[in-house]
Amino acid sequence: MHRMKMYEHYSLKALNTFGVAVQARYFCSLRTLGGLKSVMLWRREHPELPVLFLGGGSNMLFIADFPGLVVQVGLEERRLLAEDKDFVYVRAGAGENWHEFVRWTIAQGYAGLENLSLIPGTVGAAPLQNIGAYGVELKDHFYELDALDWRTAELRKFSLEDCAFAYRDSHFKSVEPGRWLIAAVTFRLPKQASWKTNYAGVSEQLAGKTLDARTISAAIISLRQSKLPDPAVIGNAGSFFKNPLVSAAKFAALKANYPNCPGWVQGDQVKLSAGWLIDQGGWKGKRVGDAGTYEQHALVLVNHGQASGAEIWQFAQRIMAAVQEQFGVSLEPEPNLIGG
Ligand SMILES: Cc1cc2nc3c(=O)[nH]c(=O)nc-3n(C[C@H](O)[C@H](O)[C@H](O)COP(=O)(O)OP(=O)(O)OC[C@H]3O[C@@H](n4cnc5c(N)ncnc54)[C@H](O)[C@@H]3O)c2cc1C
Structure with missing residues (x-):
């Protein structure tokens, strides 16, 4: 059987596009389905540990070190x-x-x-x-x-x-x-x-x-x-929030107060622009420490260098609270929040 190389305390900094410095307790890279057998055997001996599948790390925010096994999926075909x-x-x-x-x-x-x-x-x-x-x-x-x-x-x-x-x-x-x-x-x-x-x-x-x-x-x-900012230059995970869906009545109420508020009908709901809502609060290009929004696009949260995942998440939560207060609309993060 193909034996899998298992790493301990493995840095994930280069493996997530936010570039946050976190570690995986265990890490392995899966190149063939054959290698999977050995990972699953290893896993049977550590049933208590959580497992995380990792691709390019471009849709995740690590809020803390990962306490279990990260399996990087590298199956090519x-x-x-x-x-x-x-x-x-x-x-x-x-x-x-x-x-x-x-x-x-x-x-x-x-x-x-x-x-x-x-x-x-x-x-x-x-x-x-x-x-x-x-x-x-x-x-x-x-x-x-x-x-x-x-x-x-x-x-x-x-x-x-x-x-x-x-x-x-x-x-x-x-x-x-x-x-x-x-x-x-x-x-x-x-x-x-x-x-x-x-x-x-x-x-x-x-x-x-x-x-x-x-x-x-x-x-x-x-x-x-x-x-969009290039993650190789400035850490980010693309759009940080989904465009929220609201009822037609809610959209009408928003339009009464904000005539320019964009919306697209989706069945019996209306999809709002998360970017527009965030922009109204003047968040574009804002920064707290190394966590911030991209200067050309308020929907994209960025890591200017040394921000931790927890700091980026705190910053995101401030935006969510502000949008909730101003518009009564809940924003939902798009990337997967890992840990914390
Ligand atoms: C600059 C930028 C622009 C972006 N633009 C867009 C866009 O236009 N549209 C869009 O939809 N997204 C966009 N994204 C988000 C991202 O690119 C996508 O979500 C992409 O599919 C994530 O792929 P990944 O391999 O990096 O996934 P990861 O971040 O590695 O993983 C994402 C999730 O998938 C799980 N996962 C990974 N691989 C597997 C697997 N093989 N089996 C099961 N689960 C798995 C992970 O556990 C995690 O939950 C953007 C991101 C960036 C940085």
Whole structure:
């Protein structure tokens, strides 16, 4: 059996995009499913310890050291699985870098994932919060995934329905967090592409251009680079809060006081802009110690250098309290809060 190298008191500073200096009590890196057997044997001897699956660490805020085992999922694989008249089916291992995978699909001539270009992280974590950007969500092109039950080592397939995808949410995030290790994801990409370019900013970037997946991807990359801080330069996890959903009556009441308040109807609810709400309190570019908001985008919390996860979380809670007080709206963090 493949023996897994187990590290103790392992620094996670370089493995989370906030760049907070925390440690894992135990740490291992999983490169093959074969290696999993040895991790599960080890785990049987330490049943009391919590386990955390780690991809690129771009959607987590570590509030404290992690007292258990961190398993970095590095399973790599990319291939065309099948095709029919209308679709190609491509499969990617959980450890594949998301953006590299998107680039690969485009290079193969497959369309569908171009609007999701440049989202940091891994393929395996992408279903957790049903990643989305510029009018497209992972669920729009998802076919199925393979996941391993961490308690029994059973390998199971999850269909689109099983995953219960919703806005920045899934079965794996809110119903059974930590139970399933996602090993590989299969996408169903259309042979006849239909582009989604009517999103603010995207249509302007593409005006006058002939549309194809490569061109749209380039426009999305340039938009993202102009708006979002690069975690390699300044620690962050992208948008820190979800856009809140409120009732139509609540939205009408907000509009009466704040005529410019943006909102998008979603069924019988209205989605507000978390960024707009935060901006109204003058939070853009604010800073307490090394924790702050990005100067171009109040929705993005940043670590200017030495902030701890607890300090960033305290800062986030101040924003949440201010928005609650001014608008009576609750903000919910988007990244996974670990520890504390
Ligand atoms: C600059 C920036 C921009 C961003 N923009 C967007 C955006 O536009 N849209 C968007 O949706 N998100 C965005 N994000 C958030 C982030 O990129 C995504 O959530 C991404 O999918 C996280 O991937 P990861 O591998 O880094 O996950 P991690 O942070 O490593 O993990 C996230 C969660 O998934 C779990 N997990 C990880 N791997 C597995 C696995 N194999 N099996 C089971 N559970 C697993 C972890 O335990 C954790 O709960 C952005 C982040 C940054 C830093």
